[in-house]
Structures are given as C-alpha cells and as structure tokens.
Amino acid sequence: xxxxxxNRVLGKAASSSRIxxxxxxxxxxxxxxxxxxxYFMNQLKEDLNNVIARYMVIxxxxxxxxxxxxxxxxxxxxxxxxxxxxRDYMDRVKKSS
Amino acid sequence: MGEIIVVTSGKGGVGxxxxxxxxxxxxxxxxLSIILIDTDIGLRNLDVVMGLENRIVYDIVDVTNGNCRLxxxxxxxxxxxxxxxxxxxxxxxxxxxxxxEMEDLCRELKDDYDYIIIDCPAGIEQGFYNAIAGADQAIxxxxxxxxAVRDADRIIGxxxxxxxxxxxxxxxRFRPRMVRQGDMMDIEDxxxxxxxxxxxxxxxxxxxxxSTNRGEPAxxxxxxxxxxxxxxxxxxxxxxxxxLMNLEESYGIMNKLRRLMGLC
Ligand SMILES: Nc1ncnc2c1ncn2[C@@H]1O[C@H](COP(=O)(O)OP(=O)(O)O)[C@@H](O)[C@H]1O
Ligand SMILES: [Mg+2]
Numbered sequence: 122x123x124x125x126x127x128n129r130v131l132g133k134a135a136s137s138s139r140i141x142x143x144x145x146x147x148x149x150x151x152x153x154x155x156x157x158x159x160y161f162m163n164q165l166k167e168d169l170n171n172v173i174a175r176y177m178v179i180x181x182x183x184x185x186x187x188x189x190x191x192x193x194x195x196x197x198x199x200x201x202x203x204x205x206x207x208r209d210y211m212d213r214v215k216k217s218s
Numbered sequence: 219m220g221e222i223i224v225v226t227s228g229k230g231g232v233g234x235x236x237x238x239x240x241x242x243x244x245x246x247x248x249x250l251s252i253i254l255i256d257t258d259i260g261l262r263n264l265d266v267v268m269g270l271e272n273r274i275v276y277d278i279v280d281v282t283n284g285n286c287r288l289x290x291x292x293x294x295x296x297x298x299x300x301x302x303x304x305x306x307x308x309x310x311x312x313x314x315x316x317x318x319e320m321e322d323l324c325r326e327l328k329d330d331y332d333y334i335i336i337d338c339p340a341g342i343e344q345g346f347y348n349a350i351a352g353a354d355q356a357i358x359x360x361x362x363x364x365x366a367v368r369d370a371d372r373i374i375g376x377x378x379x380x381x382x383x384x385x386x387x388x389x390x391r392f393r394p395r396m397v398r399q400g401d402m403m404d405i406e407d408x409x410x411x412x413x414x415x416x417x418x419x420x421x422x423x424x425x426x427x428x429s430t431n432r433g434e435p436a437x438x439x440x441x442x443x444x445x446x447x448x449x450x451x452x453x454x455x456x457x458x459x460x461x462l463m464n465l466e467e468s469y470g471i472m473n474k475l476r477r478l479m480g481l482c
Contacts, residue, residue: 137400
C-alpha cells in the first residue's frame with residue numbers, strides 16, 4: 122500500500138501504456154503484413170493443403186483462409202470443404218513421422 | 219567505390235532530414251568524402267538544417283533536366299570541404315526525378331565519394347521509389363510510437379521487395395525516462411517487433427532544435443546527447459563496433475532518491 126503510493130509519486134506507474142503500445146502494434150502488424158501480401162496468404166494456403174492432404178482430400182478451389190481481427194485477437198479462419206477422407210491416413214501418418 | 223545509403227521512414231517528421239545531416243557531417247568530420255542528396259522535392263529542408271540555404275544556385279531537377287552539370291549543382295559545406303549537398307528543387311513536384319535518372323546520378327557520384335546519403339521524402343508514393351532507386355543500403359528511422367513503428371514496418375516490407383534487404387533501424391526521439399515510467403516502448407520491444415538490426419538510438423534532445431535554428435548539425439556540439447548518438451552511428455556505418463550510449467544517466471533528484479530507496 123505505502124510502497125505502491127511511493128512508487129506512484131516517484132513515477133513508477135502501476136498501469137503502463139508501454140504494454141498497450143506493444144500489444145496493439147503486434148496485432149496491427151499481423152494484419153498489415155498479411156494484408157500487404159496476397160502471396161503470403163496463398164503460400165500459407167498451399168502449405169496447409171499439403172498437410173491436410175495427408176488425411177483427406179479437399180476442394181482446393183473452395184478452400185478459403187482469412188485473417189479476422191476483432192478488438193483483442195487476430196484469428197486465422199479457414200473454411201475447408203472436404204471431398205473425401207482417406208482410408209489409409211493412419212498408414213500415411215506413421216510412414217511420414 | 220562509394221556506398222549509397224538512403225534514409226527512409228514512411229511517417230513524416232520522425233527525423234530523416236536530421237539524421238541525414240548529422241550522419242553526413244559526422245562522417246565528413248572523420249575525413250571521408252560525402253554527398254548528401256535531398257530528394258524531398260517541393261519540400262526542401264536539408265539545406266536549412268545544414269545552414270546552406272543561401273548558397274543554392276542549381277538543384278537536382280536542374281541536373282536531371284540538363285540545365286547544369288552535376289558538379290555545378292553541388293554545394294560545398296561551410297565546415298568541411300569534403301562534404302557536399304545536392305539540394306532538392308523547391309518548385310517542382312516529387313515526380314520530377316525518375317528512378318532511372320536517380321540511378322544515373324548515383325552511379326556518376328559513386329566513384330568519387332566515400333558515402334552518398336539520400337534524404338527520402340515521407341510516404342510510399344513515387345517520391346519514395348525515386349529516392350531508393352540508386353541505393354545500396356537503407357536506414358529506417360522510427361520514433362517509439364505505435365504509428366511511426368507501424369509505418370516503419372510497411373517501409374521495411376517495401377524496401378525488401380525492392381531488393382534493399384536488411385535495412386538498419388534508428389530509433390529517434392527516445393526518452394529513457396518515459397520508458398522507465400512504463401509509458402514508452404523500450405528499444406527491445408521495437409527491435410523485436412520489426413525484426414531488423416539496430417543501427418542506433420538517438421534520444422530526444424532540445425539541442426536538435428537549437429542546432430536547426432543555427433544551421434549547424436548536432437554532431438558539431440560536443441555536449442549534445444543526440445550529437446553523440448549520431449557520431450556513434452556514423453562509426454557503426456563505417457563498420458566499427460560501438461556500444462549503445464548509456465541512456466540511463468541520472469535523471470534528476472527523484473531518480474537518485476528512488477535508487478537510494480532500492481525502488482529501481
Ligand atoms: N532527437 C530529436 N530530439 C528533438 N527533436 C528532434 C529530434 N529529431 C528530430 N527532431 C525534430 O523533429 C522535427 C522533424 O525532424 P526532421 O528531421 O525534419 O524529420 P523528417 O525529415 O523525417 O520529416 C524537426 O523539427 C526536428 O528538429
Ligand atoms: Mg525531411
């Protein structure tokens with residue numbers, strides 16, 4: 122209590138705008154960087170497809186990924202229409218690991 | 219063979235012109251031959267910061283239009299005879315010089331000088347692309363504010379896609395005291411987020427304004443902390459390893475008191 126008071130008087134604020142600045146910047150940059158580069162999103166989509174393909178066959182043309190930003194988090198949202206699930210996926214996973 | 223360095227930022231008013239003037243003057247004071255090029259066409263500033271505004275006869279657009287030869291447009295500095303300024307045109311617009319013309323100009327100067335330092339206009343329009351066209355290396359300036367760092371990130375992306383890889387970062391107008399109070403991002407926050415190499419940190423310094431008033435770059439002032447920071451940056455540009463300045467010098471009596479009480 123007393124220490125907190127002394128700290129405040131001496132300028133060691135309890136609430137810190139530095140943290141706000143840092144976190145806001147991180148979020149906005151995630152968005153900026155992804156927005157700036159459709160190339161990046163396509164690359165990601167292809168990489169995801171390569172992983173998913175080990176388990177199931179998807180409809181790549183209808184496969185969508187977007188970055189969705191609410192106030193607190195940036196989310197990667199995906200919509201992955203499945204054509205079929207591989208019967209042999211267990212074997213494939215074991216083989217590749 | 220000289221090196222061509224472009225000073226960029228994205229956001230305006232963060233210290234590109236101040237940095238160009240100071241780094242150039244510091245390098246010249248070490249005996250190197252230097253050309254400063256102001257590419258902020260229509261918003262000429264570097265001449266005033268260098269105190270050379272009364273000596274201008276020709277400008278960069280006169281050179282590219284063929285009204286004069288390149289050497290005729292170079293203005294010799296007052297203090298160092300191996301330091302020159304190529305001023306921007308004040309009456310034309312930012313597109314008056316093309317990227318090709320800029321490249322030719324740089325190539326012509328490259329053999330005769332050690333460093334050519336280009337002061338870039340703010341923004342990400344054509345003026346930016348013109349300024350970076352001939353450069354071998356880029357410096358990105360930011361202040362420790364969210365908006366400036368965001369713009370710096372954008373500029374770093376554009377530089378990299380224009381084949382200016384690994385730009386170096388300068389954090390300007392840094393205020394250690396605000397960082398300690400938790401109200402300013404620290405050096406590592408910014409370097410972490412931007413993921414580039416740090417070239418230096420220049421603190422907020424009232425003497426920068428005094429030096430602009432006088433037309434005498436802060437590196438000429440031996441007690442200016444910003445001047446000292448720029449002298450160190452200049453040595454790093456030459457490849458020397460120079461530690462960051464001690465930014466934690468005593469900040470008055472409250473700080474000493476706090477330290478005595480073991481609160482920091
Ligand atoms: N380290 C500093 N401390 C105090 N004032 C500064 C500092 N760096 C720049 N300034 C001031 O900020 C303003 C903008 O700087 P300038 O170099 O013209 O920016 P830019 O060329 O990026 O637009 C000027 O008035 C300058 O004096
Ligand atoms: Mg400027």
